Amino acid sequence: MSDATSPLPLLGRAVTAGGAAGLATGLFSLLLAEPLMDRAIVLEEARSAAEENAHQAAAGAAAHHEELFSRSAQHFGLVVTAVVAGLALGVLFAVAYALVHRRTGYLVRAWPRALAFCAAAFVAVSLLPALRYPAAPPGVGDSATVANRQSLWLAAVVIGVLGMVLAWQVYVRLAGRPDPVRHGAVFLTGAATLAVLFLLPGNPDEVPVPATLLWDFRVVSLGSHLLWWVVFAAVFGGLGLRAARGPAGAQDLAVGGLPVAPVR
Incomplete structure (x- = not known):
């Protein structure tokens, strides 16, 4: 089975793109989202401590909560989780892409199809849900x-x-x-x-954090989704374009008996 019709090379390109997109998104979130999350956590802990002190004042008791993982470990885990999630999303993307383009081949118009498919996926999976349920910092609620x-x-x-x-x-x-x-x-x-x-x-x-902090977090959150799909589209489309330009890819682009020139 050729690269144009076999799902295995398609899966490999999608998983590679998903891993790259996950790494880029994890680093983006580490640099921009984590400082906002730290501020939200400080505010949430202060609010929770005030409520606990109010309830425990009569008994004179005090509770001490320790984090199971340090913030440094959580930062590392954020990047690792983003990469793993990217790999999983790459598999799902490959399945959806294969279902849509199974009749025409996976290397035909590899670059524009990758851009269009990823743009549609961003709107469906990220933008529309975010308009209804905007992101809130973890631990709030x-x-x-x-x-x-x-x-x-x-x-x-x-x-x-x-x-x-x-x-x-x-x-x-x-x-x-x-x-x-x-x-x-x-x-x-x-x-x-x-x-x-x-x-x-x-x-x-309710989301009891300052409006400016909440707005910044939501913008960064949506920006991380956009970055994921942009990087994924670039890597997935670039790998598909490279495969289509190869000798085997040029031969495989003859779909349904009609010769198709390699994508440029």
Whole structure:
């Protein structure tokens, strides 16, 4: 089975891109998000300590909480977790990419397809859910509602993905229509998806941190998602372009008996 139709080279490119994107995102978060998280943690600990002191004042008791891992260990774990998550997302991306492009081959128009696919994935998995449930610093919020908040966020991701798939189907099925009609229909599909997202319940917890800190954290969080998809698209598309330009890739790009020139 050739590189253009075999899922194994595709999986290798996606996993490599996922690892590179995870490393870049982990370092980005370490440099920009961690200082904001440290500030949020200090504020949350001060608020929790004040509440505990108020409840324990009558008994004269005091509680001391120690972190299981130091902040340095947590910083290292952040980067490692980002790389592992990137590898896992690379596998999922490869599966989705293979399902969409299985008929035309995986090396045809490798660069533009990588950019378009990653842009659609960013909107579906990162942007739309973030519009409904903006990120909040870890440790902020009631621990009893963690499962509920995770379920709401997962539901938002599922709706975003389904909305993007529907938009793609609309675009494909309107292939014979003028571009303004196709683009308008896709835009309306995206707007409808966003409207469905806002039918979900709101965040059950208040976020008791200063507005400027919360805004900065949310911008950095969304920026890390954007960086992940940009790096992934560049590496995945670049590897696909390199494979398509090779001797084997040039031969494999003959899809369905129609010769296709290597992508440039």
